[in-house]
Amino acid sequence: MASHYEAPIRKPLVTGNKTYHQISVDVAKPIEGKANKQWWIVFSISLVLFMWGVGCMIYTISTGIGVWGLNKTVGWAWDITNFVWWIGIGHAGTLISAVLLLFRQKWRMGINRSAEAMTIFSVMQAGLFPLIHMGRPWLAYWVLPIPNQFGSLWVNFNSPLLWDVFAISTYLTVSLVFWWTGLLPDFAMIRDRAVKPFQKKIYSLVSFGWSGRAKDWQRFEEISLVLAGLATPLVLSVHTIVSFDFATSVIPGWHTTIFPPYFVAGAIFSGFAMVNTLLIVMRKVCNLEDYITLQHIELMNIVIMITGSIVGCAYITELFIAWYSGVEYEQYAFLNRATGPYWWAYWAMMTCNVFSPQLMWFKKLRTSIIFSFIISIVVNIGMWFERFVIIVTSLHRDYLPSSWTMFSPSFVDIGIFIGTIGFFFVLFLLYARTFPVIAQAEVKTILKSSGDNYKKMRDKNGK
Amino acid sequence: MANKFLHAIYDDDDKLLDAVKFLKKEGVYIEDVFTPFPVHGLDKALGLEPTRISIAGFIYGCIGFAFAIFMMNYIMIVDWPQNIGGKPSFSFIENMPAFVPIMFELTVFFSAHLMVITFYLRSRLWPFKEAENPIPETTDDKFLVQIPVSDNEKELKSKVKKTDIFKIDIVENKDE
Incomplete structure (x- = not known):
């Protein structure tokens, strides 16, 4: 037991006197059991929303982008807002699985699988928006640098939009293989427990014949570490490049060097909020309270508080620099944000993103599950408004006052956004029923150091 | 290739690690070890080369x-x-x-x-690949040491029994 020592001050991460076998049973339970009524209700609602979104997408593509609320001044609105919002949400998954792995944070084990699933599903939602905005999505392959019959007409590698194509496709595919490689031992566990032949067949297929040899585990651990090392700068680069979409332009309000770090902090902020939203519900529904403990929720709340403060700091820096720059256009852009016709969006953003996470300084509030859930929703609303404020308020006051206008979304804009939320939940609910939602092999490695039963045993023996 | 194996099954990672160290010291040839999760220090105990x-x-x-x-x-x-x-x-x-x-x-x-x-x-992992762990419990909570047997079955058994063992199985591979 001495080799599994952990300081007694660290709170247990696995509670309920678990054994290795009990962990397998608990993780396999939601998969082997039947879906309850609530699952079907939520799934049906999500599916309906998704279908409504699909309808709106078909309408957009068959009629044209004119069905959106865009006008000649505000040529970029909900589509890019939603794109950045979804990409941002995705960042927490990689942060939990990669950055926390490099820092050897054991609390990542209980939540990394679902956080990574969330990453992949939300990046898929994000990818839909540029695809639809192309108008002719069947020509999407034109963004790839492939030889063609148009007289060697290549893509423009100076464009941040093309950098986005590379960043997001790298991000999506690398996250996917990272996730799947981690899933192999857990799929194998489900496969070896399965009694129904069909289930056994499916899980044999997806577990790639994982057998758990000593050599395989050695490579597995090395691969996880190196992938984490690659994914960490990758995740930072992705939102940096997303911020370049704005920062490399010359629009007042967009043309700021603070964008990359500010966007990355905002992305982690919103992503952790979404992880909290999903896991607070999932731990209850799937009876995983012993693995996703209050300690996990508290730690995530602390991350939300810190990244929220960074974001708040960035907002204030932006205002200060606008004033300090002495550039009238820049000053007007920021004054207009806070006091112009979109003041309500600006102050909604400020309240949700800067004020609300500060409440997490109180231990009583950050250890309250219902409060954490409410804040996580508030933060995601705030982060949506942040992107809306940056994008729409910077555009709606054009250089010529005769072009000044407002933006109002059409039902299609709203429908597509709601559709992606539905699609996201459809994927996540299917995942929660068919995938091992806890990285059980990894949790087993920390059981002896962080399980409450082993901790108690060590306290008693005095070592 | 040997077609008779001794399967020493353990129910704990620390017991497995001690057993592997003991068996190695006794000069027993261990062909493979199957575990449900990465056991730290096992690759060193087995004398596996670091992965490249x-x-x-x-x-x-x-x-x-x-x-x-x-x-x-x-x-x-x-x-x-x-x-x-x-x-x-x-x-x-x-x-x-x-x-x-x-x-x-x-x-x-x-x-x-x-x-x-x-x-x-x-590591020979791909879709439709058959799993090769000898007993399904090795992905759950059992740790299995696979030792090829020639004519030293008794000697091996007595050595393995000295470790903190859960179960010993002798398996004959018919199709090889």
């Missing part, structure tokens, strides 16, 4: 980096140089800052994917 997969990953990353430079230089500088937004692309070094993001992304892309593919091939 991260070196492969580094080389793949270098290939990706070189590919990115080659591709963007060919497309933007050699094949069709253009003056985009007053920033002409007639020299690689002057245009290079704009290429940095994609150089980085392709380095990561090549390194991550080729490394994972190498891992899958070296």
